[in-house]
Amino acid sequence: MRLWRRPTRVVGPPVPPPEGKPDAYPSAVVAELERDEKVLATAREDEHGHWLVLTTWRLLERTPGGEAVLDLPWLSVDTGAWDPDAWALSVIFVDEGSRRWVLQRRTGPGQVPQVFRDRTTASVVLMRQVDLGPRRTARVTIRKDLRTRELHEQVFLGRGARREDRDLMSAVLIARQELRGQVGMDPVDGVA
Template identity: 40%
Template structure:
């Protein structure tokens, strides 16, 4: 038995998603949890979705490759997420977490193709990653500057660009992802 089945089993037929939630072709729910406001948080194969109680329209539907960090705190039952594009962080206090924390981690990791840390000193750091949009298969090079690092620091920016070029070449993007429609996303934390 694979580790996936041992954790999740055959859940596709048992997962209750809110009526009217539209899933893309090939998209399926992986794990579902209820939050303390009776809303639903769903990890699908392509994205993280949150639907408030008594609603059919999601308040959040973001692809996995836009997750920067996530944290599961079992003592408080809180799942929190920050985003690489600096959208406001998201957090849910879950009434019943189920397999959502494990599915969250697995889906984020599935979107990571390559990662390189750039460090030129304590406040001169960044993380460069090639991430995959799990819905389309498109690759994007992302650069996330560490808290306190200055993206206008020319030496750091050059090192980040060199890392992006290396990773982009390894991933078959040629020029570090600069010509990809999703492109390179330099982000500072």
Template identity: 30%
Template sequence: MRLLRAARLPASVRDALALDRGERVLAHAPTRGGSFVVATTTALRLPSAEGGFTSVPWERVDQASWKDGWLHVQETSGGPEHHVRLTEPGSVPETVRERVTATVVLTHHARLPGGGGVRIAGRRPAEGGGVRWSFVFEAGLDPDDPGLRAHAEQILQDLRRQTGL
């Protein structure tokens, strides 16, 4: 019996990725537009409108989902959303889930004075280093409101004291 082997990433795509030293490809999938989505040890590489790739480090992926052939990615701190149609997803959805989950150090939801809440997330980059923190305010709250921001920062300071992060 012959085992099926995953198709190799084309050399031209690998060259266009310009991988950092020590960065390895973990999974890849062709897109409907003829490009590829590539999951590496440090980032998710998504096709860009200019024909190259946008690199989203794993700790910057707030949410990712796979539905009806589409990979949906939301970056942290109100960053852009990405929607890519994959023709043969292979192990990309599972790899994305595993890599994003691996960066999470702490998540905490807190109520804010006056109603509403904030989700505070601490994420560690895949290549190591300090924890990076982000705030996701509930719909209807202004993330630029200095009062809300100050409350969220105080909650974060309390969390850091309690956890030693």
């Protein structure tokens, strides 16, 4: 006989089950996949009903009819975060654009948060932070195109950092040279 029972605790209103299943996507959504490219996770976003398709090589957003809304290789994804309270996946792209998809009502998130993290992390080969103090930071990253295996260098200046800061750009150049040397990329001369 149990003498103590943990009370059931519900925070906020109950969440209704999703209308559909994440893996029940229409064939038009994945019609243009490349040879050997595999679908790893899918979910339908709530606002427009577009399908978010995460493949071995790319992040795709497609209409139910298969029209491309977003088609980017994983190395174009800078950062992202899954917010379980808002059921939202937020993404910041290398070109400084961003997107936010709510994945609750139509299909739920399925495996999207886990696969998103895995694929984004898989494209990072090496990364080096450069920190010279407040408003003087940068990040140098060597990323891999998961389809071709080509290596690409990316340099991101931190918030408030300026390219005119000679000390910062010298430290970035040193970090670039070190990382490129470690992965066998051609050396770089000059400024970042």
